Amino acid sequence: MKTIAVLTSGGDAPGMNAAVRAVVRTACVNGIRVLGVIRGYNGLINGDFVELDLRSVSDIIHRGGTKLYSARSAEFATEEGMQKAIQQCKENGIEGVVVIGGDGSFRGAQDLSERGIPCVGIPGTIDNDIACCDYTIGYDTCLNTIMECVDKVRDTTESHDRCTVVEVMGRRAGYLALNAGIAVGATSILIPEINFDIEKDVIERMKHTQLTGKKHFLIVVAEGVGVNVTDLAHDIQKETGVESRTCILGHIQRGGSPTVKDRVMATRMGHYAVKNLLMKGIGNRVVAAKNDNVVDYDIFEALNMKRHIDEYLYQIAMDVSI
Ligand code: ATP
Numbered sequence: 001m002k003t004i005a006v007l008t009s010g011g012d013a014p015g016m017n018a019a020v021r022a023v024v025r026t027a028c029v030n031g032i033r034v035l036g037v038i039r040g041y042n043g044l045i046n047g048d049f050v051e052l053d054l055r056s057v058s059d060i061i062h063r064g065g066t067k068l069y070s071a072r073s074a075e076f077a078t079e080e081g082m083q084k085a086i087q088q089c090k091e092n093g094i095e096g097v098v099v100i101g102g103d104g105s106f107r108g109a110q111d112l113s114e115r116g117i118p119c120v121g122i123p124g125t126i127d128n129d130i131a132c133c134d135y136t137i138g139y140d141t142c143l144n145t146i147m148e149c150v151d152k153v154r155d156t157t158e159s160h161d162r163c164t165v166v167e168v169m170g171r172r173a174g175y176l177a178l179n180a181g182i183a184v185g186a187t188s189i190l191i192p193e194i195n196f197d198i199e200k201d202v203i204e205r206m207k208h209t210q211l212t213g214k215k216h217f218l219i220v221v222a223e224g225v226g227v228n229v230t231d232l233a234h235d236i237q238k239e240t241g242v243e244s245r246t247c248i249l250g251h252i253q254r255g256g257s258p259t260v261k262d263r264v265m266a267t268r269m270g271h272y273a274v275k276n277l278l279m280k281g282i283g284n285r286v287v288a289a290k291n292d293n294v295v296d297y298d299i300f301e302a303l304n305m306k307r308h309i310d311e312y313l314y315q316i317a318m319d320v321s322i
Contacts, residue, residue, distance in 0.1 A: 001095040003033040004278055005049065008066040009040035009073075009101035009108070012254055013124045013138025015262035016066040016100050021057040022270025023098050023122075028054045030279060035094060039069045040101070041076035041108055044085040049092060061263055064141070064255045070101075076108055082115065089117050096278040098270070100124040100137070103303060106286055110299040118283020120273040121299060124266075126254060129173035131305035132297045133288040137269065139175070140261040142253050146180040153247050154184065154218060163206070163217040163244040165233045169253050170222035174309055176253075177222035182317045186220040189317055190227060193309040198232065203239045209322055210240065217242065268294050 006023045008016045020036070027034045034052045037043040050056075060067050075081035089097070089112075096118045099109040102125035109119035123130045126142035146168050157164045166186075170176045174191025181189035187209060188202045196202075206217055219236070221227055233244035258266070269287045272294045277285050286302040288295050297305075 001032055001278055001281070003035065003093045004096040004098065004274070005035045005037050005044070005089070005094045006052070006068070006098040007037035007040050007043060007100070008068045008070045008124065009099060009105035010070065011102065011125060012066050012070045013126045013136070014064040014141035014254070014256055014258035015137035015266040016070075016124045017060040017063050018258060018263045018266035019100050019122050019124060019137055019270040020066070020068060021061055022267040023274055024052045024057045025054060026271045026274040030274070032274070032279070035092060036068050039071040040105070041073035041081075041085065042071045044088055044097075045073065045075055045081050047088045047092065062257050064257055082111055085112065086115055086117060096120070096283055098122060098273050098278070102127070102136075103130055106299055106303060110284065110303065113284035113299065118278065118281070119299075120277045120283060120296075121286040121302075122269045122273055123286065123288065126176065127170055127173045128175040129307065130286075130288070130302070131307035132286060132302040134291065135265060135289040137262055137266045138258070140259045141256055142169070142176060143180055143183070144259055145253055145256050146176065146249060147183045149249055149252065150180065150184040150218065150220075157218060158216045160243065161215040163219065163233070163236050163240070163242045165219045165221060165229045165236065165244065165246045167221050167223055167229045167246070167248040169249070171224040173224070174222045177220050178309065178314060178317065181220035182313070184218055184220070185321055186218045186317075187321050188219045189314070190219075190221045190225045191309065191314075192222060192224040194311070194314055196225075198227075198235065202232070202236065205322070206236065206240050206242065210242075215242075265289060272296070
């Protein structure tokens, strides 16, 4: 391949820049020209490209967000939008595309690959919800951000013998809530993958723990469970007598300088996408982390895998937070 493109798509995740840097540098040192696509698939449709060389990705490895910007593109999911993107690729000599994003972005990459533009997906999403991967870029930074924020709210929760109900991101997946909940010592953790009953799994647990002398509580709720945290805090206060507040962490969870783990994994994956796949003419693949190795899967196969939450880990969390 003489020219490839790289784009970031869907929700941004810390470490996307490190992945872009690795893609660009690996390609450049192997004589491949790289075009950065601005604002995900929208940029591909509109021909919004920027030429990237070795130095244009300097000083981004430590930055959160994405220097290529990201977007959700409704137009790209239509046949017309897809054809415009293909036309842009042809006109600009783009022979392969690295797509850094989540499973929605991989669906787009699969569609492009099927229409003759080989694409390689790199999992960049804070949710860690890509079934073929043990680990997605941005997840570790996000977990650490949640932990740091909740540690701060814990100080005041403890000082006033309160309960704080913390809502964390995770529309369809509870990995963030479960692992952050363990890390902050939450009394209850509500996630989409595990059925729960507020009375039994929150109120009764708190009452039981109160009997052992505990006076302050943290409850971690994944946004995807559909519980209104203000109502939950109100019910907790009414039922347990513990003054209760809410803390919705929101978009702060997406930002910040990526952790070592995210920078290293992003670098390995970006390098792999170019060196092991596109340079060999291989497309329609997703790069994945498996048992600390970097591997790849067919996109269709990857998108049809089912990932299960570690129920034993959930049980451990419940056993030790009582
Ligand atoms: P995250 O879940 O972390 O936000 P994501 O990549 O799953 O990341 P989406 O908003 O689902 O985010 O998808 C990003 C973009 O991928 C969409 O805006 C759309 O342009 C494209 N896309 C999603 N699904 C499809 C599809 N079925 N066919 C073609 N393109 C798609």
